[in-house]
Amino acid sequence: QKEVEQNSGPLSVPEGAIASLNCTYSDRGSQSFFWYRQYSGKSPELIMSIYSNGDKEDGRFTAQLNKASQYVSLLIRDSQPSDSATYLCAVNAGLTGGGNKLTFGTGTQLKVEL
């Protein structure tokens, strides 16, 4: 059973701080990694994609990937109340996954406090 694990939270950070969200995955053949943001009652929205080891930055967001440790993280700098949402980690298994399917974690709830 291929799995994606996330701490469900809630993770509470003060406004302006760095929020760090973590995700581990079990399938060593995984090739693509995505972070989605989901506001309550809304659909998942893609915020970051990462495919190779290292860091990828986009505005206040940085995704980090370490395939050897089977670990992917999302850093949110200068956190704002509008960042309060559930963040879903998703992994495409590539060669062993059978096509284009993504496996999702259960999500981490982030609360940014004033």
Add this chain to the structure above:
Amino acid sequence: NAGVTQTPKFQVLKTGQSMTLQCAQDMNHNSMYWYRQDPGMGLRLIYYSASEGTTDKGEVPNGYNVSRLNKREFSLRLESAAPSQTSVYFCASNPYGGRLSNQPQHFGDGTRLSIL
């Protein structure tokens, strides 16, 4: 620029009734997916269609059927609804078929389905 459109947005059914959830995408994507999302369970794949003319079971297919009507449309049918199928249903699509697609999926707004 609609992206992925799901209808209806809300529906209440009685146990045993049937219903079809509709999904259409206007991005010329090859692959389409149906998920359900339940509290504490995350997104679980019901069925997917890697390309027009093909469909495959996902993690939780029991009680559901799908039809890939054409490249744009992918419908999900509940033949005899059960209370356990109360959930939020999301349709998604991504650009490429094949085993090594690296593209993310794009989601519709969801259908909130309650079965009494």
